[in-house]
Amino acid sequence: MKLDKNFLWGGAVAANQAEGAYLEDGKGLALVDILPSGVKRREALLNPKVALTTNYSHYPSHESIDFYHHYKEDIKLFAEMGFKVFRTSISWPRIFPNGDEAEPNEKGLQFYDALFDECKKYGIEPLVTLNHFDTPLHLVKEYGGWRNRKLVDFYTKYAQVVFDRYKDKVKYWLTFNEINMILHIPFFGGGLLIEEDENEEQVKYQAAHHQLVASSLATKIAKETNPQIMIGCMLAAGEIYPYSCHPNDIWKSVQENRKQYFFIDVQARGEYPSYTSKFLEERNVQLEMEQGDEEILKQYPVDFISFSYYSSRLTSTDPEINQNRTTGNAIKTLRNPHLKASEWGWQIDPLGLRITMNQLYDRYQKPLFIVENGLGAVDELTEDGTVDDDYRIEYMREHIKAMIEAVSDGVDLMGYTSWGCIDIVSAGTGEMRKRYGFIYVDRDNEGNGTNKRYKKKSFYWYKKVIETNGEEL
Ligand code: BG6
DSSP, rough: OOOTOOOOEEEEOOOHHHTOOTTGOOOOOGGGGOSSSSOOOOOOOHHHHHHHOOOOOOHHHHHOOHHHHHHHHHHHHHHHHSEEEEEEEEEEEHHHHSSSSSSOOOHHHHHHHHHHHHHHHHHHHEEEOSSSSSSSSHHHHOOOGGGHHHHHHHHHHHHHHHHHHEEEEEEESSSSSSTTTTHHHHHHHOOOOOOOTTTTTHHHHHHHOOOHHHHHHHHHHHHHHTTTEEEEEEEEEEEEEEEEHHHHHHHHHHHHHHHOOOOOHHHHHHHHOOTTHHHHHTTTTEEEOOEEEEEEEHHOOOEEEEESSOOEEEEEEEEGGGGOOOOOOOOOOOOOOEEOOOTTOOOHHHHHHHHHHHHHHHHHHEEEEEEOOOOOOOOOOOTOOOOHHHHHHHHHHHHHHHHHHHHHHOOOEEEEEEEBBBBOOOOTOOOOSSSSOOOEEEOOSSOOOOOOEEEOOOHEEEEEHHHHHSSSO
16 A cells, blocks of 8 residues: 655644743743643643642743754754654744734744744645644633633634734644543643532533634634635544443443544534534533524534544443553543553554544544654663664554555545654653654753754654655554
């Protein structure tokens, strides 16, 4: 099976995990800028009110890997690997520092002009996420984040500004990173602070509705600005398997999968799915919709389905089995006895990628784009300035094989961007030592280091993969 000659190979990062320069050139604070690293980060993510009132000793997003000042050097390295596409995000508070200003911050806009021009110089297509876990903090404190309908206006204004500005430079856009993350880490996904006496589900689904409407409105604006622009949704994917063949387990897996697909059902098909009433009723949720919402969702669905894939997941109705849990990409899951796991407990399942891709394509019949996949691992820099990361090559080789199998199954796939193509700060733990990159960055968990970049063994391996369009793995 051969991939299309225009297959978009590349890598991905997010502004808040790479750029640093957290207050430079007029940037405002993003919600992620108040989060520490390590165990305290998890606490803060689950109880963000603590983060709002605590002074931590180190905030990893403040400097990250200083991509803001190193982007030329980094893009040159991506070009050397042969990248056709580079996924990053625009930091919303770099453009609107508080989120609710009348005018955008020109310096912030200039930075992305320079960044996208640099990509273009090497024939690299930017793929840009509008909102990747960095809603302006001011919108969280003053408006309550995405629970407030006003966020739709602030977001669409921001979208209008960046579409206008980059309409000829950026063709591929994603409206929200991992839109289903709002269910699992509502602060990250929606800037939500949930009170104890509130129905959490009500707040989350209402906020998600606002994001869905905002996503469709952004699509409308994009199409009106330049009809060539293509818009994608973005799902934290990973099929949820039933633990056993007991019908109860199968039914539970159907329900759990629907929970993740719910938002993509709307974004891809342009309407809430047939199971919505029952689904919301079970959660005691009453969605407030405004006149015109349903029309806008219908008229402006996405063009393609992008997703992250790190692992499959597992569910059971058996209380005893349910105790044997492990971590995963924000979503805790059951330990699958057939799978090995990374040092962070994320289970490794390449076939799960093929399964997930087939499910997504069967469900939506729209082109797919894998925009995140990779292995977070501890790397050791050798004396001769490289990292022998055979474990990463092994992980990626198996996943890329599975991806190509899925394409041979008939799935239409636009491209593949591996996550953290250069080492960046981990979103979940805030650590630097959880590394995904082909390029090592000299920086540790406490923020010490020279920020010098080194090519790992996987750098040369991935270069070959791209050169041969996936034929030499
Ligand atoms: C995804 C996010 O959830 O997983 C990324 O979109 C994140 O921002 C990635 O970095 C890997 O997770 P982590 O916690 O290992 O950084």
